[in-house]
Amino acid sequence: MRLLSPVDFLFTTLETRTQPMHVGGLFLFELPENADKNFLSILTEQMLTAKIPPSFPFNQVLDHLIRWQTDEDFEVYQHFRHIALPQPARIRELLHYVSLEHSRLLNKSNPMWECHIIEGIEAVSKGRPARFALYFKIHHSLVDGIAAMRLVKKSLSESATETMNLPVWSLITRHRSRLDAMFPKDKSWRHIAKEQLATIQPVARELSKSITEYNNPNFINTLQAPRCILNQRITASRRLSTQSYELARFKNLATAFAVSTNDIVLAVCAGALRNYLLANDALPKKPLIAFVPISLRTDESASGNQVSFLLANLATHLSNPVERIKTISASMSNGKQRFGSMNQAQVINYSAIAYSWAGLNLLTSFYPKIQAFNLIISNVPGADKPLYWNGAKLQALYPASILLNGQAMNITLATYVDKIEFGITACDDVLPHSQSLLKLIAEELTHLEQAIDLA
Amino acid sequence: MRLLSPVDFLFTTLETRTQPMHVGGLFLFELPENADKNFLSILTEQMLTAKIPPSFPFNQVLDHLIRWQTDEDFEVYQHFRHIALPQPARIRELLHYVSLEHSRLLNKSNPMWECHIIEGIEAVSKGRPARFALYFKIHHSLVDGIAAMRLVKKSLSESATETMNLPVWSLITRHRSRLDAMFPKDKSWRHIAKEQLATIQPVARELSKSITEYNNPNFINTLQAPRCILNQRITASRRLSTQSYELARFKNLATAFAVSTNDIVLAVCAGALRNYLLANDALPKKPLIAFVPISLRTDESASGNQVSFLLANLATHLSNPVERIKTISASMSNGKQRFGSMNQAQVINYSAIAYSWAGLNLLTSFYPKIQAFNLIISNVPGADKPLYWNGAKLQALYPASILLNGQAMNITLATYVDKIEFGITACDDVLPHSQSLLKLIAEELTHLEQAIDLA
Numbered sequence: 001m002r003l004l005s006p007v008d009f010l011f012t013t014l015e016t017r018t019q020p021m022h023v024g025g026l027f028l029f030e031l032p033e034n035a036d037k038n039f040l041s042i043l044t045e046q047m048l049t050a051k052i053p054p055s056f057p058f059n060q061v062l063d064h065l066i067r068w069q070t071d072e073d074f075e076v077y078q079h080f081r082h083i084a085l086p087q088p089a090r091i092r093e094l095l096h097y098v099s100l101e102h103s104r105l106l107n108k109s110n111p112m113w114e115c116h117i118i119e120g121i122e123a124v125s126k127g128r129p130a131r132f133a134l135y136f137k138i139h140h141s142l143v144d145g146i147a148a149m150r151l152v153k154k155s156l157s158e159s160a161t162e163t164m165n166l167p168v169w170s171l172i173t174r175h176r177s178r179l180d181a182m183f184p185k186d187k188s189w190r191h192i193a194k195e196q197l198a199t200i201q202p203v204a205r206e207l208s209k210s211i212t213e214y215n216n217p218n219f220i221n222t223l224q225a226p227r228c229i230l231n232q233r234i235t236a237s238r239r240l241s242t243q244s245y246e247l248a249r250f251k252n253l254a255t256a257f258a259v260s261t262n263d264i265v266l267a268v269c270a271g272a273l274r275n276y277l278l279a280n281d282a283l284p285k286k287p288l289i290a291f292v293p294i295s296l297r298t299d300e301s302a303s304g305n306q307v308s309f310l311l312a313n314l315a316t317h318l319s320n321p322v323e324r325i326k327t328i329s330a331s332m333s334n335g336k337q338r339f340g341s342m343n344q345a346q347v348i349n350y351s352a353i354a355y356s357w358a359g360l361n362l363l364t365s366f367y368p369k370i371q372a373f374n375l376i377i378s379n380v381p382g383a384d385k386p387l388y389w390n391g392a393k394l395q396a397l398y399p400a401s402i403l404l405n406g407q408a409m410n411i412t413l414a415t416y417v418d419k420i421e422f423g424i425t426a427c428d429d430v431l432p433h434s435q436s437l438l439k440l441i442a443e444e445l446t447h448l449e450q451a452i453d454l455a
Numbered sequence: 456m457r458l459l460s461p462v463d464f465l466f467t468t469l470e471t472r473t474q475p476m477h478v479g480g481l482f483l484f485e486l487p488e489n490a491d492k493n494f495l496s497i498l499t500e501q502m503l504t505a506k507i508p509p510s511f512p513f514n515q516v517l518d519h520l521i522r523w524q525t526d527e528d529f530e531v532y533q534h535f536r537h538i539a540l541p542q543p544a545r546i547r548e549l550l551h552y553v554s555l556e557h558s559r560l561l562n563k564s565n566p567m568w569e570c571h572i573i574e575g576i577e578a579v580s581k582g583r584p585a586r587f588a589l590y591f592k593i594h595h596s597l598v599d600g601i602a603a604m605r606l607v608k609k610s611l612s613e614s615a616t617e618t619m620n621l622p623v624w625s626l627i628t629r630h631r632s633r634l635d636a637m638f639p640k641d642k643s644w645r646h647i648a649k650e651q652l653a654t655i656q657p658v659a660r661e662l663s664k665s666i667t668e669y670n671n672p673n674f675i676n677t678l679q680a681p682r683c684i685l686n687q688r689i690t691a692s693r694r695l696s697t698q699s700y701e702l703a704r705f706k707n708l709a710t711a712f713a714v715s716t717n718d719i720v721l722a723v724c725a726g727a728l729r730n731y732l733l734a735n736d737a738l739p740k741k742p743l744i745a746f747v748p749i750s751l752r753t754d755e756s757a758s759g760n761q762v763s764f765l766l767a768n769l770a771t772h773l774s775n776p777v778e779r780i781k782t783i784s785a786s787m788s789n790g791k792q793r794f795g796s797m798n799q800a801q802v803i804n805y806s807a808i809a810y811s812w813a814g815l816n817l818l819t820s821f822y823p824k825i826q827a828f829n830l831i832i833s834n835v836p837g838a839d840k841p842l843y844w845n846g847a848k849l850q851a852l853y854p855a856s857i858l859l860n861g862q863a864m865n866i867t868l869a870t871y872v873d874k875i876e877f878g879i880t881a882c883d884d885v886l887p888h889s890q891s892l893l894k895l896i897a898e899e900l901t902h903l904e905q906a907i908d909l910a
Contacts, residue, residue: 017472017560041541078692078883081555082548084539086496086574093537100536104559105472109690109884119541235564237533428533429564 002068011141012065018236020105022112024137024400025152026098026242026423031129032391040119040132043390044082047167054111057142058169061111071111078110084120094121095240098135102400102425103238112139115168124395131395136168140402156387156394163390226284229277230374231406232430239428241435242398244419249445256452259329262379265420266290267325269377269411270314271444272437277316288314291373311373321444322451375409382414382421398423409434457523466596467520473691475560477567479592479855480607481553481697481878486584487846495574495587498845499537502622509566512597513624516566526566533565539575549576550695553590557855557880558693567594570623579850586850591623595857611842611849618845681739684732685829686861687885694883696890697853699874704900711907714784717834720875721745722780724832724866725769726899727892732771734891743769746828766828776899777906830864837869837876853878864889
């Protein structure tokens with residue numbers, strides 16, 4: 001039994017019916033070639049009948065909102081679902097299912113996570129095997145989204161022939177040695193959580209400073225985030241839109257424009273957002289400001305990470321894409337100087353960012369007339385090598401994020417082997433057709449490539 | 456735009472994360488013989504692309520908890536889902552899906568209903584076509600459960616060859632003439648709701664009287680409902696268990712024991728509950744008390760119904776099933792005298808019962824040491840003739856009910872052609888393995904049949 005840390009408490013109390021505080025990961029697999037036709041029923045049967053109880057933190061249940069207890073009555077029935085999509089099912093139908101699931105609150109009386117296996121997704125191309133997906137949903141008070149994605153990833157194998165016998169939620173016993181490296185050895189969870197909370201303060205201090213300097217004419221306008229349809233009160237509706245793009249295209253653009261790959265990611269998002277807002281007759285005159293968490297990972301351990309964030313000027317007021325790249329890149333360099341890294345905090349992986357973000361949200365509500373940023377664009381750790389689940393190749397992994405009142409869209413991306421995987425989470429009731437951003441991102445990539453040729 | 460009626464307000468404010476206030480109907484169909492393999496995709500495509508907006512009340516959305524507005528941005532994406540179950544899927548897998556869905560709050564920002572088409576359920580027997588299901592979930596403030604089931608039923612046909620071109624939620628335009636008969640012609644919805652609320656008072660008065668007579672030794676002990684595991688605080692977990700039983704078996708028993716079919720239904724439930732509680736080492740020494748709504752329907756119109764309810768002594772303290780039947784039947788006759796019918800209230804179908812029930816719940820919370828009843832056992836209107844949906848035969852229809860704190864189980868049943876269809880809704884976290892009641896009901900039927908032979 002552990003008391004809730006202040007951070008856990010924050011995430012459970014911030015939660016409302018329209019603002020669920022869970023994160024999700026969507027993992028898309030291709031069935032092995034010549035797979036047994038019962039491949040998935042064997043896999044799910046294994047998960048449903050496993051005698052090994054869920055590992056920490058998958059066995060932790062809230063007790064009166066003040067402490068965590070180990071759930072002694074774990075009932076897999078309430079956590080696991082295996083469904084198929086009606087034929088022919090495209091990614092579109094998969095995302096419809098996942099979006100509706102992502103909209104819904106987790107059951108607080110059980111350990112707050114759900115695992116969905118979704119089969120029957122059409123092959124990536126003719127002649128290839130069919131695909132299936134794993135959608136994993138977990139409350140932010142149990143583990144942060146990136147750590148959750150990493151936990152699931154750790155349960156996969158780099159070998160196409162290895163088989164696993166444990167459910168995802170019992171995986172820690174499988175890879176204990178690798179997982180141990182993710183958590184600091186000499187600290188209690190409570191101690192870690194305390195440290196995480198402490199990182200809110202520097203962020204808040206920085207922002208406060210920036211806000212008080214708001215009227216200083218020399219101050220760069222990253223805190224003058226305009227009012228925008230992205231910053232509405234949200235409802236419970238979520239729409240997840242996902243797509244994979246060739247990493248090489250981003251890298252080529254970075255080389256051609258002599259900026260970082262991350263600058264190109266932001267520029268592509270900026271161009272797409274500009275066109276999305278134009279199409280909705282809602283482009284602010286001032287440029288959008290993005291909150292961009294930056295990780296400076298040094299080793300596999302989570303505690304050794306250096307974490308910082310930047311507020312990036314997305315230059316959405318400029319119609320010329322090359323001008324936009326320049327402004328974004330300059331803003332990023334600028335921001336790096338101003339905000340610096342927050343490496344004094346020992347954090348679990350990227351958690352500090354999430355907590356800073358919640359802190360920011362609270363902070364900005366103290367200054368309702370000043371908006372710090374319009375949306376979060378976050379790059380989370382992916383994997384360099386192909387991963388497998390009992391021989392089924394992981395094709396793509398997409399993050400699904402949390403939205404907050406005033407933050408109706410979140411763009412999160414991950415690199416996986418040779419792809420950049422985008423997951424756009426939006427409130428479907430207030431931001432119609434957010435899935436159109438995927439096409440606009442593809443178009444923006446092409447525009448930028450054409451701009452190289454012209455340059 | 457309409458103001459919320461007091462009753463609508465009650466149902467929206469009583470709702471919490473662990474106490475959702477929606478009702479559901481599960482409709483099980485058999486595909487037509489030699490059906491086109493796209494039968495369901497055609498059906499769902501029709502529903503998704505219908506140009507006709509949802510009818511009243513499916514188009515009504517809450518505005519700040521004080522009024523209903525017509526939803527001008529109806530987005531079918533948020534209301535409709537078409538999934539398949541992985542093969543081979545039994546009713547068990549269907550119920551797993553529906554139970555998890557029934558556990559979840561509806562999105563309050565949209566008209567509060569959802570429609571799920573679930574395909575891929577195995578045939579009822581070898582050589583028969585596969586089955587599919589419609590699970591319809593709607594908030595009690597929009598329409599009561601029985602009316603919802605009736606609305607869906609009205610969208611079906613008694614003809615195996617008729618095709619329909621409208622989604623379920625646009626059905627009113629289809630059968631206007633028949634639906635008109637369901638609602639009183641000369642009254643506004645607000646007026647009706649007021650009348651419904653008024654029915655709470657007589658119920659409360661009766662109960663108050665009974666409670667004040669609690670120490671009167673001549674008073675029959677129907678208000679001495681014992682503390683029981685059925686009367687715990689609930690969590691958000693729901694488990695729906697359903698089964699169809701031969702109506703003829705109940706009727707034969709009624710004849711043999713010279714009691715009503717409803718008495719036999721209660722006796723069978725009582726025997727099953729007794730054995731369920733025994734298995735859980737939780738049988739109270741005193742008999743369980745059931746709240747039994749009784750409808751005296753006189754015509755097809757809802758407003759003409761006479762509605763009453765009884766508190767039935769289930770005699771679960773007796774081990775002899777024949778003794779139990781006698782006690783139950785005597786208690787029902789007794790109750791009929793004491794409570795009488797509440798025919799002074801003009802109500803929409805069974806709504807008054809539901810509202811009385813909410814009133815009862817409120818009332819009993821004023822007398823925390825006295826428990827009026829242990830569970831609701833409700834018989835809702837079914838259909839006498841087989842119904843079809845574009846030629847697909849409706850095999851069974853099961854109601855899924857609301858649970859409240861202190862009421863962790865609900866047994867609702869409906870008659871359909873030659874079957875009695877049971878839907879048992881229970882909180883899975885506090886009442887483990889509630890599905891075992893189905894087997895216990897079957898066993899009890901057999902016990903009673905054996906008792907006839909012995910008599």
